[in-house]
Amino acid sequence: MKSYQITINDQSYAVEIEDLSATPIRVRVNGELFSVKLEEGPPAAQSPLKLARAAAPAPLPSAARSPAASPNTNIVAAPMPGVIMDIRVAAGQEVARGQELCILEAMKMRNSLRAPRAGVIAEIKVSEGQTVGHGEALFVFGRGASQADEDRGEEQFV
16 A cells, blocks of 8 residues: 655645555545546547646544544544554553553654543554554543542542
């Protein structure tokens, strides 16, 4: 799969193209999958070059641009498509807010994904080397001592 970063009207899009010889071609734009069919036309040398301004894709809804997770959710999702390079926590482990959970490589850049809140990692839904899509669940928080105390309105001081 080839990955590209495309900018249209100052809006950046992560584009992944699977097999160009397939019909239809599967293209993923910011994590959303599209099937594209190329139509044959006259060879470029026989037709004059005509440029037309293409309509810019609609901007992503604000939910799609949100961080990997908010403090009010139990799911940590991939903020962009990429490959999980390193998982830094284990299921059952208590984590602090801001603690590194994993490294996600996207567009040859390593991105540190951090815990949006304190709690216990109940489930790890990915493995190292796995390709993930935008919004795909990576980690699930469970109810640990920290969460139960927060629910009762108690603060913990470390």
